[in-house]
Amino acid sequence: MRADDNKTIIERFFEKVLKERNLSLLGDFVSESYVEHNPTPDQSVGIEGVRRHIQLFFTVFSDTEYRLEDIVAEGNKVVARWTLSGMHSGDFLGMPPTGTRIETSGIDIYYLQEGKIKEHWHEMDMLRLMTELNRAK
Numbered sequence: 001m002r003a004d005d006n007k008t009i010i011e012r013f014f015e016k017v018l019k020e021r022n023l024s025l026l027g028d029f030v031s032e033s034y035v036e037h038n039p040t041p042d043q044s045v046g047i048e049g050v051r052r053h054i055q056l057f058f059t060v061f062s063d064t065e066y067r068l069e070d071i072v073a074e075g076n077k078v079v080a081r082w083t084l085s086g087m088h089s090g091d092f093l094g095m096p097p098t099g100t101r102i103e104t105s106g107i108d109i110y111y112l113q114e115g116k117i118k119e120h121w122h123e124m125d126m127l128r129l130m131t132e133l134n135r136a137k
Helices: 003-019 023-028 046-060 126-136
Strands: 030-036 060-074 077-088 101-113 116-124
Touching: 003 023, 003 060, 003 077, 003 101, 023 030, 023 046, 023 116, 030 046, 046 060, 046 077, 077 116, 101 126
Parallel strands: 030 116
Antiparallel strands: 060 077, 077 101, 101 116
């Protein structure tokens, strides 16, 4: 596929799955043989692992909102810079809910094959996130 086609797939993934919170569409975007290079603790492989990872953030940060800030594509790789915000309403890394509204950012690299996300590298500004949560205690 062309780089622009892959970019459109990731834009749609952000819109349909993350913004609209429609996890039932994961199979439309994620390969059965999906590989996560930066898994969360206890994250399983494949589509189910992606589902659990995303559901974790939807649960821990109620009213989670993802904003796609930048997106760049070259060949089969797409890089997306995003912002996440939400209310801390569930246990996160051993920290009980604070009721604080948080905002953090991250950059993801997606490798697409046959129109689906095959591999994923994820970097999130955990220092910013944990600083906001600790300030609320």
